Amino acid sequence: MNKERRKFLGYLLKGAAGSLYLMLPMPVKVPLQLSTVGGREKYNPREHEFVFLVDINRCIGCGSCCVADKREYQVPDGQYRTWVERYIITEDGEVFVDSPKGALNGYPEPRQVDKPIRDAFFVPKLCNMCEEPACVQVCPVGATFKTDDGFVLIDYKRCIGCAYCVQACPYGVRYIHKKKRTADKCTWCYHRVRRGLLPACVNACPTKARKFGDLRDENSEVARIIKSSEPLFVLKPDMGTFPRLQYLHLRQEVI
Numbered sequence: 242m243n244k245e246r247r248k249f250l251g252y253l254l255k256g257a258a259g260s261l262y263l264m265l266p267m268p269v270k271v272p273l274q275l276s277t278v279g280g281r282e283k284y285n286p287r288e289h290e291f292v293f294l295v296d297i298n299r300c301i302g303c304g305s306c307c308v309a310d311k312r313e314y315q316v317p318d319g320q321y322r323t324w325v326e327r328y329i330i331t332e333d334g335e336v337f338v339d340s341p342k343g344a345l346n347g348y349p350e351p352r353q354v355d356k357p358i359r360d361a362f363f364v365p366k367l368c369n370m371c372e373e374p375a376c377v378q379v380c381p382v383g384a385t386f387k388t389d390d391g392f393v394l395i396d397y398k399r400c401i402g403c404a405y406c407v408q409a410c411p412y413g414v415r416y417i418h419k420k421k422r423t424a425d426k427c428t429w430c431y432h433r434v435r436r437g438l439l440p441a442c443v444n445a446c447p448t449k450a451r452k453f454g455d456l457r458d459e460n461s462e463v464a465r466i467i468k469s470s471e472p473l474f475v476l477k478p479d480m481g482t483f484p485r486l487q488y489l490h491l492r493q494e495v496i
Contacts, residue, residue: 294451
């Protein structure tokens with residue numbers, strides 16, 4: 242019955258693109274039930290405010306984060322929930338960007354550029370967990386939703402694979418899963434966070450370029466960084482999505 246429903250809705254959407262906005266639901270914020278963590282405490286999503294920080298100066302492009310993510314979620318070949326881009330800036334200001342296999346194997350070979358190079362650095366990419374997510378607004382069946390603790394997630398049972406959210410995301414972090422045929426993306430390892438664990442990619446980063454924590458915890462590293470005078474940046478600030486993913490030492494060429 243579920244397959245028939247998805248097939249019907251998929252057909253309906255293909256033929257009704259012109260009237261899509263008549264179908265769009267209001268953004269959904271789903272309250273999650275309290276759950277026991279380790280038999281000792283309960284997780285209340287309303288008591289947390291998580292942020293993800295990435296320090297560009299620390300990233301070495303090793304790809305450990307991508308490997309950890311692929312193992313955690315069995316991500317199909319050629320698709321990535323997180324990846325790392327290499328930026329090469331020449332002396333005359335030309336910018337070269339690449340990400341072979343999403344940096345899954347790191348960057349063992351230097352990129353050949355026939356110009357003097359001024360600078361080079363790596364930029365990890367993942368879901369921005371926007372405060373105002375465009376993907377939630379365009380989902381016609383409410384499969385993409387926002388939780389009380391600010392995570393933007395996907396209900397795979399409701400998703401019909403229409404790809405409207407993929408097109409709406411200004412950061413290119415969504416894709417249609419090759420096997421599941423539903424939308425997919427980075428979730429900041431929500432299943433781990435609810436159990437008091439760090440996201441898999443944060444655990445795997447050897448240089449601590451990825452930092453994750455709760456702003457409600459004043460002793461957390463992310464809370465201290467945000468309260469300091471260290472400048473923080475977000476990708477595409479003009480989009481008005483207000484990402485929770487923030488970068489330290491992000492260069493102008495990336496923004």
